[in-house]
Amino acid sequence: MSELLRIESLSIAPAAAPERLLVNQISFALETGKTTCIVGESGSGKSLTALAVMGLLSGQLQLVQGKINFQRQNLTGLNNQQMREIRGKRIAMIFQEPMTSLNPVLSIGYQIGEPLTVHLGLKGQALKTRIANLLEQVGIPAERANSYPDELSGGQRQRVMIAMSIACEPVLLIADEPTTALDVTVQAQILKLLDELKTRLNMSMLFITHDFGVVADIADNVVVMFRGEIVESGSVDQVLNHPQHPYTQALLACVPDAEGKKPLKPIDYAWLNAEQNGLAA
Amino acid sequence: MSAYILSAQHLNKSYIQRSGRFGFTTKQVKALDDVSIQLRAGATLAVVGESGSGKSTLARCLLQLQPLNSGAVQFQGRDLAVLSAAELRQQRRHLQMIFQDPFASLNPRMKIGAIVGEGLLIHKLGNALEQRQKVVQMLKRVCLSEADMEKYPHEFSGGQRQRIGIARALVLEPKVVVCDEPVSALDVSIQAQILLLLKELQQEMALSYLFISHDLRVVRHIADEVVVMHQGKVVEQGLVADIYANPTQAYTRNLINAIPGRQRAANPS
Numbered sequence: 001m002s003e004l005l006r007i008e009s010l011s012i013a014p015a016a017a018p019e020r021l022l023v024n025q026i027s028f029a030l031e032t033g034k035t036t037c038i039v040g041e042s043g044s045g046k047s048l049t050a051l052a053v054m055g056l057l058s059g060q061l062q063l064v065q066g067k068i069n070f071q072r073q074n075l076t077g078l079n080n081q082q083m084r085e086i087r088g089k090r091i092a093m094i095f096q097e098p099m100t101s102l103n104p105v106l107s108i109g110y111q112i113g114e115p116l117t118v119h120l121g122l123k124g125q126a127l128k129t130r131i132a133n134l135l136e137q138v139g140i141p142a143e144r145a146n147s148y149p150d151e152l153s154g155g156q157r158q159r160v161m162i163a164m165s166i167a168c169e170p171v172l173l174i175a176d177e178p179t180t181a182l183d184v185t186v187q188a189q190i191l192k193l194l195d196e197l198k199t200r201l202n203m204s205m206l207f208i209t210h211d212f213g214v215v216a217d218i219a220d221n222v223v224v225m226f227r228g229e230i231v232e233s234g235s236v237d238q239v240l241n242h243p244q245h246p247y248t249q250a251l252l253a254c255v256p257d258a259e260g261k262k263p264l265k266p267i268d269y270a271w272l273n274a275e276q277n278g279l280a281a
Numbered sequence: 282m283s284a285y286i287l288s289a290q291h292l293n294k295s296y297i298q299r300s301g302r303f304g305f306t307t308k309q310v311k312a313l314d315d316v317s318i319q320l321r322a323g324a325t326l327a328v329v330g331e332s333g334s335g336k337s338t339l340a341r342c343l344l345q346l347q348p349l350n351s352g353a354v355q356f357q358g359r360d361l362a363v364l365s366a367a368e369l370r371q372q373r374r375h376l377q378m379i380f381q382d383p384f385a386s387l388n389p390r391m392k393i394g395a396i397v398g399e400g401l402l403i404h405k406l407g408n409a410l411e412q413r414q415k416v417v418q419m420l421k422r423v424c425l426s427e428a429d430m431e432k433y434p435h436e437f438s439g440g441q442r443q444r445i446g447i448a449r450a451l452v453l454e455p456k457v458v459v460c461d462e463p464v465s466a467l468d469v470s471i472q473a474q475i476l477l478l479l480k481e482l483q484q485e486m487a488l489s490y491l492f493i494s495h496d497l498r499v500v501r502h503i504a505d506e507v508v509v510m511h512q513g514k515v516v517e518q519g520l521v522a523d524i525y526a527n528p529t530q531a532y533t534r535n536l537i538n539a540i541p542g543r544q545r546a547a548n549p550s
Binding site: 211214216251258 | 331332439468469470471472473474476477495496497498499501521522525535536537538539540541
C-alpha cells in the first residue's frame, strides 16, 4: 500500500502562547484508498489537525513544529499560492454545517463550478456538462443546478458540498463531522455516498467524528485523540473491539449501543488522569 | 386515578406555510395529525422521528406552549386545554421542560442562582431563605456548587449548562418533564453523564419523562416505551424492547437500520 499522507510530530499552539500546545506531537499516516477516522471529544484537537493539513489554521494559531508530507511534498513549507494550487484540487474538505458553508446568494451550480473554473479552466458547455455530471454523482437531479441553497434540505446541501469537494477529483478528502447535523437516515445515505465515491474515484478520506457508530461504518483505521495527543491508533477492528488505552476504553463505554444491553458508563476523568500519570511513569 | 399521568387524544395542529413569490401562495402543513399518546407515571416515553416529523410540536402542544387546533390533553385527570391562564400557570409547576441547546436556553444576563430560582419565585414556593436552600441543594445534586450561583451561563461548558437546565426544571419538583433532545448537542462522554443523571433523578423524584430524540441508541437506553412519528402521524408505538426487536412498520425498520455501527455490531469482523 502506498502512503498518501504522513503527519510527523505535528504541534499546534496559539500564537500568543506557543508553550500551550493544543495539538501535541501527533504522528500518523494515511494510505491511498483508505479511510482514517480521527475520534475524540470537543477540544481534543481533531479539527485543528484537519485544518492544518488544509493549511487553513487561523492567524491566531501557529504550527509550532512537525511535517505534513503529502505525496512526498512537505505542505508546511509551502507558501499561500502553492497551497492554493493543492487546496480544492488535490485535497478537498467538507464541513459540518451544510447550512453555513454554502453561499446563500449563489446558485449551487455556480458554486460547484467554481473550483472547476479556478483549477481546471473549464467554461461554457464543458463546465455545464461537468456540473450536471457531478450533481448526478451525488444523487441530485441535474436541473437543480439553478437552485439556491435555501431551496434544498440539509441532506441535499451536504450532497452539494460533496459535489463541490469532488469536482476536481481530489486524492484526499477531509470530512469534518459531515453528518453530525443530519438526521440518522440521511446520515446513513451520506456515509454510503462517501464510501462509494471513495472507491470510484480512488480517494483517501480523513474523517473526523465523535460518533463511534459512524467510525464502525466507514473507517479502515482509527486515530483516537485526547487533549491534543494521540492516545491510540490502529485498524478499526483493533481499536473498537480490543481497545488498549484506558481513554479509548472509557470513551467506548460511553456510547449507547442499539441493543441496549450494555450499561452506560461516563468517563471518570480523575481516574483517567491517575491512570495516564501511571502510564507515563 | 388512571396509571397515566399525562395523556393526549386526537391532537391536531397545522401550520400555514407561505411559499411562492412574496409568500402569496399558502399551504397547510399538518404538524400533528390525529396524535394520541399516553405517559405512564414514573416511566419514560420517547418520541422519535426525523426533523419535521412533528415531535417538537407535540412537546410544545402537550405543555400548552402552542395552541392546538383540536384534541385534549389530560394531566392528572384534568384537561389542560380548558384551564384559564392562571390555572394553567399553576399546573406548569408540575410540567417542566429541558431544552436541546444549553447555549440558547439560558438567559446570558442572569446569574445561575437567579435562573434556577426563578421558578420558585414565580410560584411563590417558600421564603427567600428556603428558596436559596432549594437552589443550592438542587445545584449540588447536579454536581455544581453553591459558588456557581454567582456565575453567568457563559462561564460554563455545554455539559454544565445542560446540568443548569436540568436544575432549573427540577427545582420545582415537577411530575412530568419534557426533555427535547437534551443530549444531542453534547459530546458522547458528556451525553452518558447527563443520561445517567436523568435516570437517577427520575428514581429519586418519581419523575415521568417525555423524551424527544432522533438518536435511537439513546432512546434504547433511557426509554420504557417509544412512539415513532413520521410526517405528523404516529406510525408505531409500544415497548422499546419490542419495537427494536420487531418493528412492524417499514418506516421504523428504516430508522433502526440507519443507526450507525449496526452492521459491524451484528457481524464483527
